Amino acid sequence: MGWDIEIDYDKCVGDEECVNACPASVYEFEDGKPVIAELDECLGCETCVEVCPEGCITVTEV
Ligand code: SF4
Numbered sequence: 728m729g730w731d732i733e734i735d736y737d738k739c740v741g742d743e744e745c746v747n748a749c750p751a752s753v754y755e756f757e758d759g760k761p762v763i764a765e766l767d768e769c770l771g772c773e774t775c776v777e778v779c780p781e782g783c784i785t786v787t788e789v
């Protein structure tokens with residue numbers, strides 16, 4: 728059991744909020760956009776979902 732993360736890059740404004748808010752350092756910031764670097768570390772807390780102003784992020788239990 729784990730978590731899958733999807734980012735809608737068409738909506739992302741690159742404000743880095745998700746990167747800074749994630750308590751598990753799942754994201755890295757590259758070329759102005761967040762990338763999922765450590766998916767195995769995801770806690771499924773949805774903090775990134777809540778802080779994203781554009782509704783770009785979906786976290787799903789898999
Ligand atoms: S759900 Fe929580 S742990 Fe997972 S990427 Fe988002 S903020 Fe980080």
Ligand code: SF4
Pocket residue numbers: 734738739740741742743744745746760761778779780781782783784
């Ligand atoms: S919080 Fe949302 S808009 Fe901001 S960098 Fe992350 S995915 Fe993009």
